[in-house]
Amino acid sequence: MIAMSLRNFLLGAAAVVAAAATGSAQDLLAVKGGKIVPIQGPVIDDGVLLIENGRITKIAKAGEVEIPWAAKVIDASGKWVLPTWVVAHSQGGQRGFNENMQNVPWLSVADAIDPSAIYFEDMLRAGVGTIHVLAGNQTLLGGFGMVVRPYGRTVEDMTVAGNTGIKMSLFAGGGGRLQQIRRLRRALTDAREVLADFERRKAEFDKEKAAGAIPADKTWTEEIDRTKKGVVDLIQKKTKGWLFVPSFAEVDEALRLAQELDLVCVLGNNIDESIAAIARLGKPVVLDENLEYFETNEETQKETKYCTAKLLADAGVPFVLTIGQAGPTSNAWWQLGTCVRNGVSREQALEALTLGPAKLLGLDAQIGSLTEGKLANLQILTGDPLQATSWVETVVLEGQITYERSKDARLQYLFGAAAEKAKATPAKDEPKPAPKAEETPAGDGNPTEAKPAEGTAGEGKPAETPKPAPQNGGTAAGEGR
Amino acid sequence: MPRPHFAPTLSLMALLATASLAAQTETRAPAKADGPIAFTHARLLPGGAAAIADGVLVVHNGRIAAIGGADTPIPEGASVVDCRGKTITPGLIDASFRTAANVADANEQGSEITPQLRALDTLDPEDKLLLRARAAGVTAVHVMPGTRSVIGGLGCVVKTAGSEPRTMLLKEDATLHITLGAEPSMGNRAIRGGEVDSIYYRRPTTRMGVVWEVRRSFFDAKQALETVAGAPQPADPGTVVLQKVLQGQLTAVTTARSEQDLRTALRIADEFGYKTVLDEAQDAHLVLDELAAAKTTVLLGAPSASLVAGTGAQDGAEPRSATVAQLAARGIPFVITTGTNLQALDLVREAMFATRNGLSPAQALDAVTLEPAKLLGIADRTGSLQKGKDADFVVWSTDPLDPAAVAESVHIDGISVLAPR
């Protein structure tokens, strides 16, 4: 217990931990030849990016800047360079993220995060550099969250910022929506009482001290009970609240809570009826990973598809995207593509996964865009980040190369070994690999070039040449993987 | 108003009164004039032929009248739709499609072997899932009875729009659905000498039992065939269907997810000498040699999903995204479907994921257009943009395999079933 509170105290300093060199020391890095999309500022087609001591020192067009001879050069020719994605709200990577007890504001995800969880490996593979981990949605007051990088052997290694706020949820669990609201209000009222009581006693102490009943050198040492401190800070707006709002029915309650607390709202689906109310929140909202949902008209039985991002974009409400833990929503390109498919601009979608969440987390001075002076968190992709065929080649976090696809052992195993099998070796039993298997690059058989295009019925139709350039960054474009 | 043009070979269709395709649902745009319509300046992906960058597609009387480059002659009086920046593909075909009626009404639990039952009887043209698929570019689907019975019954191939199922039919009684694995045995209980108070006290209760049921049915049907050759038709309609399969007049579709079940499916087919294609087939990457040797087609179900449907996980199936590329590399015929997986995405997005995982865009598109058409035997009518074929096509906002692509209009028999936004 004490150790935990000490750790919390250490993490409690909300200052961003300076880049701790966790890998081999590489002070000078240069990324050249790629298409740089800084998010803030114009796109540079053939650019150079210099990194020193974990920070970006220079972004310029190729030829405008000299690359230091000592720098390790990453050739990004034909590739795209972007800041890593920032996920503003996630439950991944924890062992058990929904407590049995609903009201546990003193807990912290620091105790639940498992650095070896596959989730972090997957996020790194997907180009995510910063994740804000919080308790699950099926909680009342879930405890403190923290911002981590998906790389590191211990939670301390991974920490970027601690004690980012308390997770709250209006999720209607057993007992229903009104019960949940009532419990939440009761918790807040309790906290107010505790605070009032504390201050009353402190005032009495001061009075007695002034009256001489207490020796002058005695100081007020009492602290608010640790288990209640979180919520007390919450009502004093000293701590942020991250409130999950499942649907339109809870938006009004969220508005009421937002009057009293410093809240960031995380919206679920089914919000089309309450866009105006959401706009009254007056601050950016975080969108749950599922962006599209269907609603059926009772009268005509006709279905309409809604996209939460589009609804908010149309209403002028700033929003931030998140990335899911599994399924298609665990791909950044899928989330961005969904937004653009529904009419949100590319720029807004990209910002909603980079600078937007960085601002929301208060870390925009350090991350969220490729800007000189900011931390060197960047990803190099084989193509347009909004294309399904683009893969993340390299991830640099705070100036350290933390991911290279050519060295991704798991991908190699999943694709490499299997691809060998495809070359007509006799079937043999092989140990089944870990379950998550969706992110796989083109097999090294490179079927697009080697085999007849149809393959399926072998009718000898004229072989179709695949078209790499216009559609996709081109895994077929001779990646060598 | 253009009427659907039924091919003369389908005599069943000819018997029916021409059904009016008047706007029954709100999504169908008012029918265009009877004259030809030309879609110009579109990027055409005809399927089975080279792509055309700046092309013209002319549609008349429910059929494709002409397709070609920018210099294709446009007939007199044709209305012109400028498709600059858009891509036109054939309508997508989902070779293993689950309707909303599937669980309850397409799974007859009264008996495990019901070869004569027909999924066509459960079809509702306004089925929710059908409408969703149509809005996402699917113009034809193959619907089978569910996976809870060992031999569920007959599947049919229909277009996704029409006033009633008969007018939507492309092929009636197209396939026989067999399911292997633990799923058909779910819910059955062993008779252990206690009270037998429900119909569920019966075989099979294990995967072994499931295989036994299949073999027994085919064995009996084969025997009946051999002993009553020349005698009048046996009265049992189920046996008639099984005999059709044995005689090669009907293709079996076997749903098998795990490696073990895939091998078993091929083995049984081999034993009784009938033709089967493999549905779902998540473990196909482990049996590539057997698949190649059997010269069978694989209907890969929801290749983007990481979780398997039904009892697949119980059976030991583990999907891999690399499967689709490996099948292509080995030259094993395959199509991409949505199948029974609740996590399946729209068919076009499944194809999109396949390009991420190693298929070329052309292969991916063919796997959801021309290849399923050939598999289902409807390639003479649909599945590619060719002069004379039915005008089943989709106008996409951009390349269909782009995550930002949307089906702007979907046409079946030349009639727009999804109005442009």
Next chain:
Amino acid sequence: MNRCSAAALRGSLLLALASLAAATAAPGQTPAQDLLVRCQTMVIAPDTVLQGSALLVRQGKIAYVGDEIPAEAKAGAKLVDYGSAVLVPGFVLPPTTLGRERDLAEGALPFTPDLRAVEAFDPWQEELLRLPQHGVTSVLLSPSPRNLAGGLGALVKPGSETGGGRVVTPELQLALSLAQVARNPEREPTSLMGAIDALRTALQKAKSGLASGPDALILRGVLEGSRKVTVAADTYPELLGALDLAREFGFQPVLLGATEAHKLVPRLLEQKATLVLNPLRFDQPERQLQLPSLLAEAGVPFCFGGPAESLRLSAVLAVKHGLDRRTALTALTRTPAQTFDQAALVGSLRQGCGADFVVFGGDPLDLGSPHLATWIDGVCLLGTVPGNARKSKTEDAAAVAPAAGVR
């Protein structure tokens, strides 16, 4: 609604008085003397409305109508004068189990076409005896839609508490079902596929002549057209399945339920189908409430299904949503009678029909009109017989109620 229930209450309270007052009627027997029934507005059949006319009832049947009544009959008959009320034929309740689900649904087997609902008929059943309160004078007692082929229905009439109901026609229509309730997870068939296949197989067997026994006899009657058939079906695939069977085996479909009928109007017309609609309720979507008027416009005959207490409400709601009043009244009376070939006996007040009529203080399609009397087979089972020495409140009501015309 309040006035109606008050009227019903009055009716039941006065039932005791009526049985005292109508001492001339022996329980269950038709009165020996002719009755001359006079009423300001008389609906003989929905297209025949007589003003200021009369009926002659003899031996429980309609002997003469209006001007045809011979003078000497008029003289010798007992006068029953309802003054300025409205008299309509008694409502015919389409196939229903009258609440006896257990006895009219054979649970062990799904396919029992030879069972007869009349075996389960209880002349003293409460629901039966309550029917006159809702204006129902005859009912098609039918096996339950829980069975694929439930059996044969019958035409029965309710009676008074002193005389029970009686059977008019013991074996009428074959009740088939493709409805959800017929698909039972505990026995075959559990799916729609299976249900349609089972019916198709049975009919095919009968057609091919391979089948024998009572089942086959009944099914052959269906194929020949001598036996009426009803099929319970609600959703589109169920309705289509029923219509396809009707087409394939050449019988005229009568569909019970028909919730999604609006999707199949051309087929219904083509196959001359008749529908028995589920009762209309206030909380249904617009489309459901407009279905009767849609069917009327298209020319598809329909009637409203039970329970009896919802009949009038269904008609009223349908009229509110566009149905014309004449068709509404037809749906309550003549259509159900005609559909089951009983139009010579019930459903209208033409010569030869049973003397089954209902008297309202105003337009029967106005829920506020008080329900004054119900007569079955020439016996007043509900309300008073005016013309007695003892004056009753009902009579006053009849006198002062404005004569509402029935278009």
